[in-house]
Amino acid sequence: MDILNALVAVLNYVVIPASSYGAQLALGALGVTLIYGILRFSNFAHGDTMAFGTAFTILFTWAFQAMGLSLGPLPTALIALPFGIAVTAGLVLLTDRMVYSYYRRVRAAPVILVMVSVGVMFVMNGLTRFIIGVDEIQFADGARFVISAREFRAATGLAEPLSLRSSQVITLVAAALVVWALFWFLNRTRTGKSMRAFSDNEDLALLSGINPNRVVAVTWVIAAALATTAGVLYGLDKSFKAFNYFQLLLPIFASAIVGGLGNPLGAIAGGFIIAFSEVGVTYAWKKVLGYLAPAGLEPEGLMQLLSTEYKFAVSFAILIIVLLFKPTGLFKGKAV
Amino acid sequence: MSFLLAENMTGGYGATDILHDCTLRVEKGQIAVIVGPNGAGKSTAMKAVFGMLNLREGHVVLGGEDITRLSPQDRVAKGMGFVPQVNNVFPTMSVQENLEMGAFLRDDDFSDTMEQVFDLFPILKDKRHQNAGELSGGQRQQVAVGRALMTQPRLLMLDEPTAGVSPIVMDELFDRIIEVARTGISILMVEQNARQALEIADMGYVLVQGANKYTDTGAALLADPEVRRTFLGG
Numbered sequence: 241m242d243i244l245n246a247l248v249a250v251l252n253y254v255v256i257p258a259s260s261y262g263a264q265l266a267l268g269a270l271g272v273t274l275i276y277g278i279l280r281f282s283n284f285a286h287g288d289t290m291a292f293g294t295a296f297t298i299l300f301t302w303a304f305q306a307m308g309l310s311l312g313p314l315p316t317a318l319i320a321l322p323f324g325i326a327v328t329a330g331l332v333l334l335t336d337r338m339v340y341s342y343y344r345r346v347r348a349a350p351v352i353l354v355m356v357s358v359g360v361m362f363v364m365n366g367l368t369r370f371i372i373g374v375d376e377i378q379f380a381d382g383a384r385f386v387i388s389a390r391e392f393r394a395a396t397g398l399a400e401p402l403s404l405r406s407s408q409v410i411t412l413v414a415a416a417l418v419v420w421a422l423f424w425f426l427n428r429t430r431t432g433k434s435m436r437a438f439s440d441n442e443d444l445a446l447l448s449g450i451n452p453n454r455v456v457a458v459t460w461v462i463a464a465a466l467a468t469t470a471g472v473l474y475g476l477d478k479s480f481k482a483f484n485y486f487q488l489l490l491p492i493f494a495s496a497i498v499g500g501l502g503n504p505l506g507a508i509a510g511g512f513i514i515a516f517s518e519v520g521v522t523y524a525w526k527k528v529l530g531y532l533a534p535a536g537l538e539p540e541g542l543m544q545l546l547s548t549e550y551k552f553a554v555s556f557a558i559l560i561i562v563l564l565f566k567p568t569g570l571f572k573g574k575a576v
Numbered sequence: 577m578s579f580l581l582a583e584n585m586t587g588g589y590g591a592t593d594i595l596h597d598c599t600l601r602v603e604k605g606q607i608a609v610i611v612g613p614n615g616a617g618k619s620t621a622m623k624a625v626f627g628m629l630n631l632r633e634g635h636v637v638l639g640g641e642d643i644t645r646l647s648p649q650d651r652v653a654k655g656m657g658f659v660p661q662v663n664n665v666f667p668t669m670s671v672q673e674n675l676e677m678g679a680f681l682r683d684d685d686f687s688d689t690m691e692q693v694f695d696l697f698p699i700l701k702d703k704r705h706q707n708a709g710e711l712s713g714g715q716r717q718q719v720a721v722g723r724a725l726m727t728q729p730r731l732l733m734l735d736e737p738t739a740g741v742s743p744i745v746m747d748e749l750f751d752r753i754i755e756v757a758r759t760g761i762s763i764l765m766v767e768q769n770a771r772q773a774l775e776i777a778d779m780g781y782v783l784v785q786g787a788n789k790y791t792d793t794g795a796a797l798l799a800d801p802e803v804r805r806t807f808l809g810g
Binding site for chain 1 (some may be wrong): 587648649653658662663665666667668669675676678680681699723727794
């Protein structure tokens with residue numbers, strides 16, 4: 241019974257939250273890694289692209305709620321998501337036309353493009369706050385739990401509760417679908433293959449007649465879709481706050497770099513590595529060890545390695561370790 | 577009139593000229609080879625033919641059509657295929673995907689062209705699902721040539737195709753290049769291995785300091801004592 245209780249506690253407080261957080265990071269990191277692979281710079285505006293996309297998805301959600309549209313147990317935000325993606329794609333394409341295309345034409349060094357993206361980040365951040373405000377917004381509706389703590393306890397008779405929120409299930413299912421669609425697109429379609437070719441060897445891609453403008457535009461649209469989806473899933477799981485997405489930038493970049501920048505498979509693995517480390521290191525293991533340790537040896541402290549306020553230190557530490565010892569990442573991406 | 581006629585090419589990358597009044601011709605289905613000492617402008621001459629640098633003077637005519645003002649991409653559409661010396665494959669894509677990318681401009685069914693490439697380089701058929709970056713140097717060159725052949729070019733340009741491969745692989749590559757030429761494709765090639773290259777060349781161009789120094793058939797250049805003494809090491 242104790243082992244079961246310990247298992248449920250780990251599932252409830254570590255595995256489930258870390259999995260959904262990992263999926264959100266993976267989607268964010270996929271966007272970053274795609275931009276890096278094809279446009280060859282680290283896009284610091286990605287976090288605020290997520291915020292912008294989420295903000296517009298929330299606006300559409302409110303509109304649909306006012307119209308009485310509903311998906312029943314699923315959140316209305318899922319109907320609003322494609323519209324949010326469309327607006328975000330429009331914004332990033334406009335940004336590319338107005339800002340980035342100039343720096344591509346003059347063949348600016350990557351570090352200049354990074355600085356440019358920091359500027360874009362501030363503008364997008366301001367735009368988001370201007371449009372939707374700085375308050376915390378809960379926009380999840382529909383069924384809240386797939387398994388609620390009380391039902392679980394009543395059904396199993398275990399001391400430990402297990403709750404599975406619908407937002408967590410939706411996150412994992414949506415992330416799996418998006419990743420499948422992305423890999424299918426990159427590996428099976430002509431446009432997807434031309435994007436990989438462009439990422440592999442730009443000069444040879446040009447010689448083969450691949451149109452660089454088209455590759456760049458498609459990349460931005462996909463990045464916008466990934467960013468908005470990741471942002472909305474994160475917002476459904478927790479809540480929306482314009483500033484939060486800026487803070488997500490560090491774990492997202494850490495995920496992309498741990499996996500190997502430019503490598504989509506690495507971005508996914510990196511997302512889960514970062515999420516599980518962050519949750520694992522900041523979780524107080526006292527309860528679990530209490531179940532498992534022999535009588536009399538139960539730990540007295542919280543058995544928490546880092547307090548939750550320091551969770552960003554985890555991504556930062558992993559980032560530094562990877563850059564020091566394996567700068568190309570676990571899945572052999574490009575060196576930073 | 578020659579199939580490719582690049583006449584009086586003068587120009588360079590920046591303010592200074594690298595090519596001085598350089599002329600290259602390739603007849604249909606024949607192999608022309610550019611040789612010369614290091615820094616003679618061999619690769620530059622080929623890049624000029626392909627439109628990768630601006631010519632101040634001279635013009636490039638392909639199959640009777642003046643293409644001097646076209647971009648490299650447009651020249652590919654006109655029937656030029658170019659194999660760069662380095663970075664000439666997509667390393668993280670499979671051999672088959674590399675060939676597909678070569679055919680990117682084609683809207684028709686290119687599976688028969690791919691079969692022809694596989695007939696020419698049977699090893700590529702065995703390794704079609706392997707990433708090009710994992711192949712040996714010689715196999716990678718075959719992928720690079722195969723990629724360029726996928727557009728069904730009328731003129732194939734090779735920039736030092738045998739750089740960094742073993743002598744045995746070099747002989748085999750040259751055999752394949754002869755086979756390609758037999759199908760009616762004209763070939764313009766820059767080579768470091770001057771003697772071997774001139775042996776298979778219908779026409780040879782010896783460039784020195786960006787200008788034509790000797791121009792003759794491959795056999796005649798090999799027999800010329802002056803050329804032998806100065807460029808072929810006796």
